[in-house]
Amino acid sequence: MGLRSGLTGDRRRAMKTGPIPEALTRLDALEREGLTDPAERKALEAVAAEFRVRVSSAMATVPTAGVRAQFLPDVRELQVRPEELVDPIGDEVHAPVPGLTHRYADRAILHATKACEVYCRFCFRRETVGESGHLGEAEFDRVVDYLGRTPMVREVIFTGGDPLVLSPRRLGAMLDRLEGLGTLEVVRFHTRVPVVAPGKVTEALVRVLDRALPVWMVVHTNHPDEITEAASAALRRLNRAGVPLLSQTVLLKGVNADADTLEALFRKLIRNRVKPYYLHHPDLAKGTGHFRVTLAEGQAIMAALRGRLTGIAQPLYVLDIPGGHGKVPVGPGYLRRDGKAWIVTDPRGAEHPYRDL
Ligand code: SF4
Known part of the structure; x- marks a missing residue:
């Protein structure tokens, strides 16, 4: 494109x-x-x-x-295509209280705000991002109450919108209450801010994230040129505060849907001490057909990267099953059955037999 x-x-x-x-x-x-x-x-x-x-x-x-x-x-x-959905990953299907999605037993997603620093044209929440305001105090009370009654939740994932548009003071207050529950092992932020608005990663923010309850961060970035010098400096500030950094990338036609661009992105991420975590197959969000690639194209790109990119720079290629049925790896596969044996494909495409005990 x-x-x-x-x-x-x-x-x-x-x-x-x-x-x-x-x-x-x-x-x-x-x-x-x-x-x-x-x-x-x-x-x-x-x-x-x-x-x-x-x-x-x-x-x-x-x-x-x-x-x-x-x-x-x-x-x-x-151009809206028949397969496209308003809520492609089923946020609303699994919401026990407003502002919280509880789809998997051990973790829940907190929609802290609907605002973002950028509005991405492919976003799977594009129908709701930017709507009025942040999660209110009364709504957050209900979230904390639900989590207090649901100790199986060990991890709260701040998402949005983009949670890092909130002030460090507000984030600190929310984190204090979650930490006070005593049931959480980790809090995770999904954000685009360190890349698209790196000036917002201030010392005040970093201080709020540096706490006894581990705070992990998944940085959304799709193209190596997004990681400017200012973005690298923001990632460094987070890194110095002991925030483990992962990345998520959406596979997008016209943006990054080729092995060279993704290799450059993933190499740049590890140079910035960010572990590539997920490569998302694009969701069926309304009006985003021009960004979508096929699963076969995505698998071919991942197969090309397998042979030439260090393991620590390899993300998992995943699909969020439409309708809220969860996220699964979508290959490519390297293993198939042949009678009682397995056939394993190596990174160059050659096949080898393997027998279990
Ligand atoms: S920053 Fe994230 S939530 Fe906001 S529009 Fe972009 S992809 Fe969607």
Whole structure:
């Protein structure tokens, strides 16, 4: 995919290259920066009316087409395919109290806010991100009450929106109450902030995360050029505070759906002390068909990476089964049965027999 479907070479030359002081949330601001084409304004207004627009200042200045395609509205988002869903991974199906998803026995997802620093055009929560405000005090009381009654939950996963848009003070207060339950082993944050708005990873935030209850962080990043020098510095601050860092990446056509781009991303992550954790097959979110690859394409990319990329840089390729049925690895497989024996495929594609005891 190009920079955008309708952005011509002339428009690209008109793009500004200086710093952009604040996030861009309006089409006229995107046009002013040369990021969208005024000729498409009417169609893009229809897109923006359906799905919110926000490009952080850090991402608006990255010139790479594969980075910008993730954040700039595109007329193709108006094409909704029959298989696409409002709630592709079933957040609402497993919500015992508002703001909490409890799908697996030992962990629960806390929707701390619906706001984000950027609104990604492929987001599986695109129908709800950006809606009014953060989780209120009374709602959080109910979440804490549920967790207090449900000690099987050992891990709370802060997600959103993006939980790191909350102030360090608010996050600290929430973490104090969760830590006070005495039943949790770990808290995890899923966030895009260290990459898309690295200035928000302040010393105050880092101090709040450095606590007795271990705080892990999964950083969402999809392209090596997103990890700017400022993002590397933010990751370093988190690392120094003892926050273990993992990454999650969405496989996206026009962004990163080739082995070279993903290899560069995963290598850059380990250089920044971030362990690649998940490569997500794209979800069936409304108006995102132009980003989707097939499972066979995803498996071929993973097979190509197997032979050439160190094991610590290999993520697990996963699919969130539509309807809230959970997340599973989707290969490629290296093992098949042949009578009583197993046949194992090596990274070069050659097959070898293996016999169990
Ligand atoms: S930051 Fe995360 S939750 Fe927010 S729009 Fe992007 S993918 Fe969705």
